[in-house]
Amino acid sequence: xxxxxxxxxxxxxxxxxxxxxxxxxxxxxxxxxxxxxxxxxxxxxxxxxxxxxxxxxxxxxxxxxxxxxxxxxxxxxxxxxxxxxxxxxxxxxxxxxxxxxxxxxxxxxxxxxxxxxxxxxxxxxxxxxxxxxxxxxxxxxxxxxxxxxxxxxxxxxxxxxxxxxxxxxxxxxxxxxxxxxxxxxxxxxxxxxxxxxxxxxxxxxxxxxxxxxxxxxxxxxxxxxxxxxxxxxxxxxxxxxxxxxxxxxxxxxxxxxxxxxxxxxxxxxxxxxxxxxxxxxxxxxxxxxxxxxxxxxxxxxxxxxxxxxxxxxxxxxxxxxxxxxxxxxxxxxxxxxxxxxxxxxxxxxxxxxxxxxxxxxxxxxxxxxxxxxxxxxxxxxxxxxxxxxxxxxxxxxxxxxxxxxxxxxxxxxxxxxxxxxxxxxxxxxxxxxxxxxxxxxxxxxxxxxxxxxxxxxxxxxxxxxxxxxxxxxxxxxxxxxxxxxxxxxxxxxxxxxxxxxxxxxxxxxxxxxxxxxxxxxxxxxxxxxxxxxxxxxxxxxxxxxxxxxxxxxxxxxxxxxxxxxxxxxxxxxxxx
Numbered sequence: 001x002x003x004x005x006x007x008x009x010x011x012x013x014x015x016x017x018x019x020x021x022x023x024x025x026x027x028x029x030x031x032x033x034x035x036x037x038x039x040x041x042x043x044x045x046x047x048x049x050x051x052x053x054x055x056x057x058x059x060x061x062x063x064x065x066x067x068x069x070x071x072x073x074x075x076x077x078x079x080x081x082x083x084x085x086x087x088x089x090x091x092x093x094x095x096x097x098x099x100x101x102x103x104x105x106x107x108x109x110x111x112x113x114x115x116x117x118x119x120x121x122x123x124x125x126x127x128x129x130x131x132x133x134x135x136x137x138x139x140x141x142x143x144x145x146x147x148x149x150x151x152x153x154x155x156x157x158x159x160x161x162x163x164x165x166x167x168x169x170x171x172x173x174x175x176x177x178x179x180x181x182x183x184x185x186x187x188x189x190x191x192x193x194x195x196x197x198x199x200x201x202x203x204x205x206x207x208x209x210x211x212x213x214x215x216x217x218x219x220x221x222x223x224x225x226x227x228x229x230x231x232x233x234x235x236x237x238x239x240x241x242x243x244x245x246x247x248x249x250x251x252x253x254x255x256x257x258x259x260x261x262x263x264x265x266x267x268x269x270x271x272x273x274x275x276x277x278x279x280x281x282x283x284x285x286x287x288x289x290x291x292x293x294x295x296x297x298x299x300x301x302x303x304x305x306x307x308x309x310x311x312x313x314x315x316x317x318x319x320x321x322x323x324x325x326x327x328x329x330x331x332x333x334x335x336x337x338x339x340x341x342x343x344x345x346x347x348x349x350x351x352x353x354x355x356x357x358x359x360x361x362x363x364x365x366x367x368x369x370x371x372x373x374x375x376x377x378x379x380x381x382x383x384x385x386x387x388x389x390x391x392x393x394x395x396x397x398x399x400x401x402x403x404x405x406x407x408x409x410x411x412x413x414x415x416x417x418x419x420x421x422x423x424x425x426x427x428x429x430x431x432x433x434x435x436x437x438x439x440x441x442x443x444x445x446x447x448x449x450x451x452x453x454x455x456x457x458x459x460x461x462x463x464x465x466x467x468x469x470x471x472x473x474x475x476x477x478x479x480x481x482x483x484x485x486x487x488x489x490x491x492x493x494x495x496x497x498x499x500x501x502x503x504x505x506x507x508x509x510x511x512x513x514x515x516x517x518x519x520x521x522x523x524x525x526x527x528x529x530x531x532x533x534x535x536x537x538x539x540x541x542x543x544x545x546x547x548x549x550x551x552x553x554x555x556x557x558x559x560x561x562x563x564x565x566x567x568x569x570x571x572x573x574x575x576x
Contacts, residue, residue, distance in 0.1 A: 001027050001120040003075050003100055006047070012116060013108035014077060017091050019100030025074045026261040030117040032110050036060070037067055044072030045261065047117055049110045051079045058089040065093040074261075075100035077113065149175035149277050156255070156273065160266075163256040166222065166277055167193055168358050169248050169430060170423040175277075176254075188212050189254075190426055192219060196252045197430035200243060207259045207270070218259035222251040222274045222281060244346045248339070248430045249354035251281055288357065294318040295375035295386050302451045311448035318375065319388065332451065333413045334442040335360065335385040336458040338466075342434040344532040352383035355437070359423050360385060360414070381533070382462070384455065389413050389444060413444040416461065416476035424472050431471045438466040438528060443477040466528030467566040495575045502572040505555040517555075520548045524560065525570050 004023040006014050016023075028045030031038070034053035042048075048068060054060065068076060076099055078086045086103045094101040104113065149166045153176050156162040165176030171190035191212055196219045199208040207218040223246065253274050259267060298318060301311045315332075337356050339348040356376045376385040416439060420427075427437055440461030442454035457477050465475040506517045520538065524545075527534040535545045549560055558565040 001117070003027060003047075005120070006102070006117075009116065011108075012113050013105030014102040014113075015105070017086060017101045017103055018095045019075065019098065022075075022098060022100045025100065026263075027074050027117060028263045030114045032114065036064065039067050039071050042068070042071035042073060045263065046073045047113075048073050048076050049079070049104070049113060050076065051110075052082045052086075052090075055083070055087060055090070058087070061087065061090040061093040062096075065090070065097050065099055069097040069099055073099070075102065077102040077104050079104045079106065079110065081106040149280055152273050152276055160269075165189070165254045167196075167252050167254055169193055169197060169250060169252070169355075170358055170426050172358070172361060174251060186422065190422065192217060192254050193252065193426040194429040195219065196221070196254075197247060197426055198432070200247050200250075201430060201432040203243075207255075207267075209258060209260055215256060216258045218255045218257055218270075220253040220255065220259075220270055220274050222253055222277045242346050244341055244435065245351060248351055248427065249358070251277065253277060291321060291375040292353070292377060294321060295377040295384070298375075298386055298451070299377045299379075299384055299455075302455055305452070308447070308449040311451060315448060318386075321375075331389040331413065331444040331446055332454070333387045333389060333444050334451065334454040334458040335387060335414065335419070335439065336382055336455070336462045337385070337437065337439045338382040338462060338528070339431075340436045340438075340528075340530055340533070342532070344530075344536065347380060349378035349380045349383055352437075353378040355427075356383045356385045359419060359427075360387060382459075384458075387414060414441050416441040416465070416474035416479075420472055420474050428471045435471065436466075437472045438462050439474040440465055441474070441476045463525065463528055463570070464567070467563045499572045499576045502556055502558075502568060503576055506552060509551070509555060515548065515551070517548060517552050520545070521552055521569060522573055524549060525566060525573070529560070529566065 002023065003025050006012060006027075007016060007023070026045060027047050029043075029047075030049065031041060031046045032049040033041065034051055035041075036054045038048070054064060065076070076094060078090065078101065080086065080103055086101070091101060104110070153164050153166070156164050163176075166174040167189055168174055171186065171193035173189060192210060195210040196208060199206070199219070200221065207220045210217045210219060253270070255270065259270070262270075294314075294317070298311065298314050301314060335356060337352045339352040339355065341348065353376045357374050360374045374385060374387065376383055378384070419441065420439065431437060440458040440463070442458040442461070445451060445454045461475040461477060461479065464479055465473040468475075503518065506521065509515055510517050520534075523537050524534045527537060531542050531545060535542045538545065540548075553559055558568070560566060560569070
């Protein structure tokens with residue numbers, strides 16, 4: 001119960017002497033004491049009743065109030081029977097420590113107050129348990145009246161007066177009101193997601209308390225049934241799985257309340273809610289299996305150089321799944337993403353796959369439907385999305401273009417920066433200081449013949465993004481038009497001079513020393529400048545790789561940590 005409710009009950013004879021701004025504190029129990037130091041009997045959240053028998057003078061109030069505050073009590077109620085009035089020094093001490101203070105009329109017995117508080121608190125706990133039972137019943141009921149996170153959130157709102165949202169790691173509303181409360185604003189949801197991801201990466205235990213503006217939220221992790229949280233504090237802490245495998249895909253439950261004042265029973269209830277939501281998350285993940293398999297089949301055909309007619313036939317099979325009721329998509333785009341963790345001990349492909357399924361959805365949209373029209377496969381180190389543009393255009397809001405569509409029109413499709421614009425801050429928090437996301441976007445293609453070129457284009461764009469600084473980087477096909485797509489039009493003598501100036505010193509050195517600098521350079525650029533991945537690919541120690549790259553830089557007077565020099569080497573290798 002809340003302290004405010006005590007004042008609403010005239011029979012308790014309570015008068016507020018200080019702490020009006022703290023009346024929303026929760027009362028978990030009641031204790032009567034006249035000890036100078038009752039701390040050993042306090043657990044926090046109590047309304048402390050005292051007859052002031054401990055008070056002998058003004059010097060006694062400060063230490064008594066300090067002890068109560070340190071124990072986390074909710075308020076102090078002092079009886080007037082002993083001294084006739086509550087001493088001013090006690091009022092002042094409570095004000096200094098922001099401890100709400102009531103006076104108790106001498107006509108009211110402490111037993112009356114105790115009985116009332118116990119009855120109210122017990123009733124609320126019984127109500128919580130009843131809500132649990134009803135929640136399970138409704139969730140297990142088929143039909144439109146039951147099932148899904150929205151049913152759980154409705155119960156929290158109606159039975160416990162708690163407003164809550166289920167959010168994706170990018171801040172998109174999976175369930176909950178999108179037109180009520182501060183968290184209905186996309187920027188607030190993105191902030192909550194970022195705070196949640198940052199807390200997870202630092203190993204803090206949930207729920208996480210976050211204040212945005214004047215509103216306090218408690219964030220509860222929603223982990224799928226196959227994921228158990230780690231208990232240590234590092235990103236690779238002991239546990240059943242490395243937290244980095246799931247941090248960028250797990251949902252969270254944001255509750256508009258401060259859970260720090262809650263009793264264990266209510267915390268247990270909310271943890272139970274997250275478990276039910278996790279079941280729904282697992283169900284939706286399982287439903288994505290078909291789309292993932294279709295994307296994998298199309299990708300394998302494209303990479304194997306299959307005939308366009310065979311790829312087109314597979315796309316006709318995929319279109320009804322990705323675009324139910326809309327037929328075959330007129331245009332397709334390819335998006336390639338990679339998530340790389342320092343140390344290389346976490347496979348980035350599956351992480352990038354789950355992430356792409358989320359970030360290719362407009363964060364202003366809500367519910368599961370938009371993300372159910374994205375097909376993403378992974379190859380172990382990268383994720384590849386096959387995006388039908390009709391699914392993107394269907395996400396428009398009030399007739400305006402999706403956040404990911406360029407202003408020039410739907411046919412232009414997804415823009416690289418548009419994809420990441422609204423999700424950069426949350427993802428940066430989840431990547432922390434040891435992860436990196438790079439993303440490349442192809443141009444739109446109008447037929448199966450263009451998919452192979454679109455795939456290569458998206459991969460090249462991702463390499464350009466990887467050469468840039470920052471935790472979250474993207475590049476689009478427009479940025480390749482100035483070099484890769486124009487290479488055939490460069491005069492032969494210019495091409496020969498450019499490649500000779502950069503590569504001949506390396507070729508000469510390789511002939512004399514059998515040093516394999518050219519293959520090392522190719523692998524280094526292909527691995528997006530990742531020392532760990534490149535060393536693994538070449539079966540070298542990282543120090544050996546660093547020596548070779550240093551020799552390349554020495555021979556060419558270039559710096560492979562600079563984007564411009566990386567691009568020059570990339571172009572020289574492409575033209576040679």
